[in-house]
Amino acid sequence: MTVDAPVGLFIDGVRLDSVTPAAIPVIDPSFATEAYRLPDSSNEEIDRAVQSARRVFEKGSWAKAPPSERRRVLHKLGDLLSAEASELDRLDARDMGKPVGLRRSNAASAAAVLHFYAEAIDKTGGEVFASDAESLVLRQGVPVGVVGAITPWNFPTMNAVRKLAPALAAGNCVVLKPSELASRSAMRIALLALEAGLPPGVLNLVPGSGAKAGEALALHQDVDMLTFTGSTAVGKRLMQYAGRSNLKPVMLECGGKSPHVVFDDSGDIEAMATAIADGILTNQGQVCSAGTRLIVARSIEAELCGRIAARMRDVVIGDAGDPRTSFGPLSSARQFERVRTLVSEASQQGAKLVTGGQPLSSRHGGYFFEPTLFRQVSADADIARQEIFGPVLSVMAFDGEDEAVHLARSTIYGLMAYVWSTDLSRSLRVAKAIRSSVFVNARAPAGEGAGHAAAFEPMRQSGFGAEGGLAGLQSYQRRQTIWINH
Numbered sequence: 201m202t203v204d205a206p207v208g209l210f211i212d213g214v215r216l217d218s219v220t221p222a223a224i225p226v227i228d229p230s231f232a233t234e235a236y237r238l239p240d241s242s243n244e245e246i247d248r249a250v251q252s253a254r255r256v257f258e259k260g261s262w263a264k265a266p267p268s269e270r271r272r273v274l275h276k277l278g279d280l281l282s283a284e285a286s287e288l289d290r291l292d293a294r295d296m297g298k299p300v301g302l303r304r305s306n307a308a309s310a311a312a313v314l315h316f317y318a319e320a321i322d323k324t325g326g327e328v329f330a331s332d333a334e335s336l337v338l339r340q341g342v343p344v345g346v347v348g349a350i351t352p353w354n355f356p357t358m359n360a361v362r363k364l365a366p367a368l369a370a371g372n373c374v375v376l377k378p379s380e381l382a383s384r385s386a387m388r389i390a391l392l393a394l395e396a397g398l399p400p401g402v403l404n405l406v407p408g409s410g411a412k413a414g415e416a417l418a419l420h421q422d423v424d425m426l427t428f429t430g431s432t433a434v435g436k437r438l439m440q441y442a443g444r445s446n447l448k449p450v451m452l453e454c455g456g457k458s459p460h461v462v463f464d465d466s467g468d469i470e471a472m473a474t475a476i477a478d479g480i481l482t483n484q485g486q487v488c489s490a491g492t493r494l495i496v497a498r499s500i501e502a503e504l505c506g507r508i509a510a511r512m513r514d515v516v517i518g519d520a521g522d523p524r525t526s527f528g529p530l531s532s533a534r535q536f537e538r539v540r541t542l543v544s545e546a547s548q549q550g551a552k553l554v555t556g557g558q559p560l561s562s563r564h565g566g567y568f569f570e571p572t573l574f575r576q577v578s579a580d581a582d583i584a585r586q587e588i589f590g591p592v593l594s595v596m597a598f599d600g601e602d603e604a605v606h607l608a609r610s611t612i613y614g615l616m617a618y619v620w621s622t623d624l625s626r627s628l629r630v631a632k633a634i635r636s637s638v639f640v641n642a643r644a645p646a647g648e649g650a651g652h653a654a655a656f657e658p659m660r661q662s663g664f665g666a667e668g669g670l671a672g673l674q675s676y677q678r679r680q681t682i683w684i685n686h
C-alpha cells in the first residue's frame with residue numbers, strides 16, 4: 201500500500217474499509233482544499249476493535265511475551281519510523297499544517313521515544329515491603345489490559361507515539377482513535393507496527409470523529425483504561441463517560457495557558473527574546489505547553505516586547521510542506537476562526553496591539569494568521585485566560601515578585617511555566633509557588649537536559665497522570681500486591 205492510501209480501520213492486523221461512508225472532509229490547511237475523506241467508525245466497528253484487543257490481551261501473545269521480545273519489536277518499530285520519518289512529517293504537514301522543517305516533536309523524535317520505551321521495558325520493577333519472618337509481601341506492575349487512546353492533531357505522529365510506546369511497553373493492547381483532522385500518520389504507524397512484529401490485534405486503529413467514534417470508545421464497557429490528550433472540555437467529558445460505563449481509569453493531558461515570568465535580572469535579553477518568540481511561533485502556537493502569557497518586570501517590558509515583535513515579523517510564512525517554511529497555517533477553519541475572534545475582541549478589552557493581528561488567508565490561500573503580540577493585557581481579558589492555541593502572546597507588566605506570582609497563578613491550568621532570573625533563590629521561590637512543571641532559564645527542547653527520562657504530570661485543569669520517563673510507563677500499569685506466607 202502507498203503512504204497516501206486512504207485511512208481505514210485497522211483491526212486484528214488487517215486494514216479494512218469502514219462500512220460507513222468516508223464522509224468527514226480532511227482539509228489541507230495550507231491551501232484550504234479537501235485532501236481526502238475519512239470514515240467515522242460505527243459502534244459495531246469500535247466494538248470489533250476492542251474485542252480484537254481483548255482477545256489478544258487475554259491470550260497473552262504480547263502481555264506475556266518475554267521482555268526481550270517486546271523490546272526487540274519496539275526497537276524495530278522505532279527503526280521503521282526513523283526510516284519513514286520524512287514521509288510521516290509530510291503527511292502531518294498536509295493534514296494539519298505542521299511545517300516539515302520543524303524538528304520539535306517530529307517523526308524522528310517520535311522514533312526516539314519508541315527506542316526509549318523499548319529500553320525501559322526491562323528497567324522498571326516493583327518493590328518488596330517490610331514484613332515478618334514468615335511473609336514476603338511484594339508489589340509488581342501489571343498491564344492494565346485494553347487501553348483506549350484518543351489523540352489530538354497538533355503533532356499527530358508524536359501524539360500517537362507518546363501514548364502507544366509506553367502503553368505497549370507495559371504489555372497492554374491498544375485501540376487508538378487519532379484526531380479526525382490528521383489520521384494518516386497513525387494509519388501508517390499501525391501498518392509499520394505489524395511489519396515490526398507486533399502481534400495482530402495488539403494495536404487497532406479506529407478513525408473518526410470525537411462525537412461518534414471517540415465517544416463510543418470512551419463509553420465501551422470492555423476498555424480498561426482511557427488515555428487522552430486534547431482539550432480540557434473534552435477531558436471532562438471522558439471522565440463522565442468513565443463514570444457512566446465501567447469506572448475505567450482516565451489519564452488526561454489537557455490544555456494550558458503557560459506563563460513566562462521574566463525578572464529584570466534575567467541576563468541575556470536577546471537570548472530570552474529568541475526563546476520566548478520561538479515558543480509561541482513553533483507550530484503556529486499550537487503547542488499545549490507554549491508560553492502564551494508573558495509576565496515581565498515593567499522596567500524591561502518595552503525592550504523585551506520590541507525584540508520579540510521583531511522576531512515575529514521575521515518568520516517565513518508558507519506551505520507547511522515546503523522545507524523553507526518556518527511558520528505554516530493554523531490547522532483548520534475552526535481554529536482560524538477561534539484565533540480571529542479572540543484577537544479581534546482583545547482590542548475591545550483594552551489590550552494594545554504591537555504586531556500582527558490579521559488573517560493572511562487572502563495572500564496565502566490557506567488558514568494563515570499573523571504572529572500577534574498584545575501589550576497591556578488585563579488579567580481578566582479573554583486572551584489572558586482562554587487557551588487560544590494560536591500564535592498570540594499576551595503581555596502583562598508587574599512591579600514586584602508577589603504580583604508576578606499572582607499573575608502567573610491566575611489561570612485554571614497547570615501544565616508548564618517558565619521563570620527567567622539569574623537570582624536562583626528567587627527563581628526557585630517562584631517555581632515552588634506555581635502549580636505546574638517549571639523550566640528555569642530554559643525552554644524545551646533547548647539543550648540535552650534529561651531527554652526522554654523526564655516525566656511531566658499536569659496539574660489543575662491541565663489533567664493528571666505522568667507522561668514521559670519510567671513514570672510514564674508505570675501510568676499504563678496497575679499495582680498488584682502479592683502477599684505470601686511461607
Ligand code: NAD
Nearest residue numbers: 351352353378379409410414415430431434453454455488
Ligand atoms: P480536542 O479535545 O477537540 O480533541 C482531542 C481528541 O478528542 C480528538 O481525537 C477528538 O476527536 C476527540 N474527541 C472530541 N470530542 C470527543 C468526545 N465527545 N468523546 C471522545 N473523544 C472526543 O482537542 P484538539 O483540538 O484535537 O487538540 C488541541 C487541544 O489538545 C488543546 O487543548 C491542547 O492544549 C491539547 N493538547 C494537550 C497536550 C498535553 O500534553 N497536555 C498536548 C497536545 C495538545
